[in-house]
Amino acid sequence: MAVYTEVSDAALADFLSAYAIGGLLSYKGIAEGVENSNFFLHTTDGSYILTLYEKRVREADLPFFIGLMEHLSARGLACPQPVRDRTGQALGRLCGRPAAIVSFLEGVSVKNPGVEHCRELGRALAALHAAGRDFSMVRDNNLSVSSWRMLFAQGEAEADSVEPGLAERTRADLAVLEAQWPRGLPGGVIHADLFTDNVFFIGDALSGLIDFYFACTDAFAYDIAVCLNAWCFAHDGTFHHDMATALFAGYEAVRPLEPAEVAALPILCRGAALRFMLTRLVDWLNVPPGALVKPKDPREFDRRLTFHRQVRDARDYGRQG
Template sequence: MAVYTHVSAEALAAFLARYDHGELVSAKGIAEGVENSNYMVDTTRGRFILTLYEKRVDLADLPFFFAMLDHLAERGNPVPRALTDRTGVAIQQLEGRPACLIEFLPGVSVSHPNTAQAFATGAAMGHMHESLVDFTGERSNSLGPDGWTALLARCGHDLDAIESGLFDHVSAALERVLAAWPYDLPRGVIHADLFPDNVLMLGDRVGGLIDFYFACTDIRAWDLAVMHSAWSFDASGGTVDRAIGAALVEGYVSHFPLSDAERAALPVLARGACIRFLLTRAWDWLNTPADALVTRKDPLAYLRRLNTYDQMGETLFQ
């Protein structure tokens, strides 16, 4: 979440008038995240999230995301659905952007998850994958391995402005990962971005899974590897917690099985996750507008993770 587009109080009040969810009381921009403009909106009838879609989100993909969320909610997953106005329309226009009013879910995103929270989140991902087995929607992964080489080229040697030699380092790592990529593993619809800040905790229980705007059809175990790379390290990427990683995997398999081939592939999938997030963070670091209300994320935190996976590899998944 972030804020790129300013929404005036007058425009927001007129927007809310299309719904039966009360009159505007207050709205506050949310700086976390990097993809869309988001506001916490309080009305006379409750609290909601307003999202204006920017940058990487294609308007044509929104029906896929909303159908996925409805499918998950119907099967008991704690996910936020898009709300429709009085005429049944979910996708609106606000300040020149596609916009939606989204259900608010209770809970807090934890900065330092414990093993119980990691287990619960792994289980929530397993439940999500189980629920999506019969979901018929499909969306290609524009930020999957087939796109990393092009993204690296777009960043180019500007990467060396972040750290000397970074372009060559990432180029060599990407070549190794692509050569070992397990394209034949089971596929399904996945979240693809289940970081701690996309999970709302109520104590040690998951209260909500949010921000599904990278959801796509890809290798299921890739989703678990992305989560492992995000949860098992401190914010700097310099310290790894094996117990957190183990709890994630244990929670996942409590709801959805992992084959021997999927388990064996987790190290290379995790290295791929590091390259993916290093490159997208680097692109945002180099290209985020100076006046955007957005917290840029350090791409080098994923270089440190990548180095750890290279050094410790399989031992982190045993």
């Protein structure tokens, strides 16, 4: 979440007039994240999140995201519910951008998760995969291995200014991943971006998942790889095996992994780390002037890749059995 497009009071009032969500009491921009422009709305009827879609989010993909949130919510997964306007539309336009309002989800993200948070995450991730199995829409993962070399081209010339040797390490990783990327794994709807700021807790209980704007159709095990990268590393690149073991235990209590998925985890984890290093690298080098946004440091994932290159077996990630 971030703010790239400023919204005037008059433009917002005109946009909100199409919705039956009460009178606007206050609103403010949300600075976290790097993808879309987001605002917290407080009205006489409650609290909502307004999103203006920018950057990597293609307008043609928005019906998938909106439909997915409605589908998952209807099947009991705690996630934001799109709010439709008086004509039944969930998507509108504001300041020249596609825009939508979703319900506000109670809870807070945990900046320093522990073992039990990871166990709860694993259960919720498996529940998401189960709830999405009968979702009829399909969206390719446009940030998977086939796109990484083109993405790297946007930052390759300046990569070593961010971290010495980064360009050469990335070229080597790309060669390995393109040659060894697994195919044919069990799959369906995945979140693909389930970092700590996209998971809410009330106390120690997970209260919901947010930010489905990278969701797509891909391997379930890749979603686990994303979570291992996002939740089980310290900033210095140290891997927390106990947290990963808990994540696996929570997930497999709902959906046991197949042998092919377990075997693929080392390459999937390495690929997930490279994907986030690359998108962070491009964002780090291309922050729009005046944008209310805090780009995330690509060097965190460069350090995680150092660990992944040494992994040969899923047991190195703390999976038991």
